[in-house]
Amino acid sequence: MTGMSETEDVITRFWATAEARDWAGFAATLAEDVVYTMPQTRERVRGRDAYVRFNAEYPGDWHLTVQRLVAAGDEAATWLDFRVGNERMVGITFFRLDADGLTSEVTDAWPEPYQPPANRAHLAERY
């Protein structure tokens, strides 16, 4: 087990600079050839400039809080509490860093609420 790893530090800065709209600081966490992949929409954004713009242009007065951060070696995963006005979403992101310790792969998912099936009501409580 390690303490605050370099990977954990980069990913902490990644989200802190995004939340602060510090786009120069955000860009400094990214590899020039970073690839951002959204499996739910099958979209991909290539390159630091495009990915910074994607985030800077993302609509709404959004705010994020990192609920979980797991970092090991050159990989990390985060669970975000993401809010836009009164709307509250979960954002989950997996990262890979390159040999320079910069973020080279970002893959995320935005799971939506749904109604649970009745066939497991004998095992699951609601909260």
Add this chain to the structure above:
Amino acid sequence: MTGMSETEDVITRFWATAEARDWAGFAATLAEDVVYTMPQTRERVRGRDAYVRFNAEYPGDWHLTVQRLVAAGDEAATWLDFRVGNERMVGITFFRLDADGLTSEVTDAWPEPYQPPANRAHLAERY
């Protein structure tokens, strides 16, 4: 950076035994007071027996492949390729282990496909 950590080993066995329907082996990765939380449906399953049943009773001839596993200290996160017949889903799970190295918290999410908004088509390609 560590090698194959104990946490990584437990979570690898967690998914391998689930895939194998080895419910005794699966139970052996769990704390007796494990809590499983599904934020999308706000469901919670408490205790090893109920959680093993939840998985054993889960309908369909499902199969899973672990695409990503990040484990550090007493935490881990996985990204699954999950298939039921021709249906293919993404399953994302965060874990916490107790002092005995057994899984005490499982939180998962099942993001669904959606149509991308047009306002970012200038930055994102489709794949």
